[in-house]
Amino acid sequence: MMQKPTGLGVWCSTNTLNKSELASMAQIVEQKGYTTLWYPESLSFECFALGGFLLSRSNSLTVASGIANIYARDPVTASQGYDSLNHFYPSRFLLGLGVSHVPLVENARGHQYGKPVTTMRKYLNDMETSIIDATIESKERSIVLAALGPKMLELAAAKAKGALPYCVTPSHTAEARSIMGPEQWLCVEQKICFTDDAVTGREVGHKQMARYMKLDNYRNNWLRLGFSEEEI
Template sequence: MQLGRLGVWYPTDRLSAPQLKDLLRSVEGHGYAALWYPESRGYESFALASFLLANSRRLVVGSSIANIYARDPFAARRGLLTLNGLHGDRFVLGLGVSHVPMVEGLRGHRYERPVPAMRAYLDGIVRDQEGAQDWPIVLAALGPKMLALAAGRTRGAVPYNVTPEHTRQAAAILGPSKWLAVEQKVCLETDAARARALGRSELARYLALTNYRNNWLRLGFTEADLAEGGSDRFIDAMVLHGDAESIKRGLRAHFAAGATHVCIQPVHAEGDFAARERMLAALADT
């Protein structure tokens, strides 16, 4: 499987079936290599992947993430192999440990220590399976220990809400043979105040999650940067804004830092699919 250079990450839970088909046509029509989607409170990850694969022709489709508390390792293995068997090897299984509110509050499970939990889950997926080391599995890794696990046990990592400095650190841990598929939010908006307002709205739910906060503090942001919706410095790093050329420079910084794949997440007002389309069209040749 070739992951390609540029992809799109999009919050699919907000979309109906016809809207998902519109998104697929746009992403594929503009020549992006992959479409990544989350697993949160809406669509079930593998069922959604099947829909996305069935309604596209060449796109790689990646879960980002499939929650390890949502299904046991055997189910994840069979889902991975089934989707690739039925859809021409176009599915990447991105796995993550999610967050305490999503695991304990929403699902009623006990949230375990992230790295041991992921290691045990991977053990269950690949147990007694020949060739499993080549399966397209990646981890939603932020910290150095999870990145090291991704390097040793999977095809790579899919970091989310990160900066080029994190990409540099992750590339050093993963090594040159692994995929490093980095998500980057973008907002094609030259009015900085409007772009930051959209960015703060998008990032509000992440600012309440410990895993992301810890990673941002490791990257040099302060508690003050993360307070009251985020400082301008923080928001500008998380959501690239300006004209197309300014955003492309920010995306290229991830490639320069060692990313093998960058997936852009268009940030726009709720339901403003015309803005999403403008961004996908403008950034496709990054």
């Protein structure tokens, strides 16, 4: 059984990295003492295939999807993927699940984007009832949810190990903890820029955040946190 994540992890955009760069990244993250390597799923590498590769190129590092798009595979396949990776690499794969965004679901995959909390709750329920061969089935699955709003955070506390909030502020982290309680896993992604120059930091930050500013899920959360349309 996977233990509660501790220490610092690294979230890395893997979409543009080649095979040798991915292997090197996993090894460097582990050598530097980070406990967890998080990676996304969009339109590049398939989530579980990449997870298996990163696990194979490290020794004890926890590898975590951040996140796997629930529209990319049915709940049984997600259960098989989780159970398979943890069968080959015991207690080292952490499954982050998310509802993704309308463009990546409807435009790219041709699915209908459902109500986020309702859709995620059904997905988790179906994972729980998936029939997986007993030789590989995990007794308990370590799952965290991409959660921004209060209702998804409540679902993460009730039906998963915890939450993976992304593109959020420290005040959101405090709110998430108050909603979820003290014991649930709260794996917060926090962007940093290695510079002492404020102008450079803002330029880099604006460039990196530009793609997220086009996505309604993030915009709505920032507005809820008190940002104005002009600031976004």
